[in-house]
Amino acid sequence: MLEERARSSGLTLSEWVRDVLLAAPVEPSAEAGSEVVLAELLALRSLFLNLSFRADKSPLTEAELRGLIERADATKLERARERLQAARAASKETQPEVEDGGMGS
Numbered sequence: 001m002l003e004e005r006a007r008s009s010g011l012t013l014s015e016w017v018r019d020v021l022l023a024a025p026v027e028p029s030a031e032a033g034s035e036v037v038l039a040e041l042l043a044l045r046s047l048f049l050n051l052s053f054r055a056d057k058s059p060l061t062e063a064e065l066r067g068l069i070e071r072a073d074a075t076k077l078e079r080a081r082e083r084l085q086a087a088r089a090a091s092k093e094t095q096p097e098v099e100d101g102g103m104g105s
Helices: 002-008 011-021 026-052 064-093
Strands: none
Touching: 002 011, 026 064
């Protein structure tokens, strides 16, 4: 069955398999996991920076601290997605173009 698909595409089996594997989407769970980890790190970074700027002032009240946490949590996923998209775009720009070399599309 795979040999037939490769032949119908005008490729050898190994060429066809290579093209199929390279075209396969990234596993969604791995992508989501990266997004969650980055989101949490960005939230922690935001909290750390805000607390650092407040270090020389009076101690935070519980309400102020909760406000900082809520603000960090409210924006963390959006910021993580933006950073991941920017990283993907930069990665595509820096990858050298590879000639087809008869390996199909």
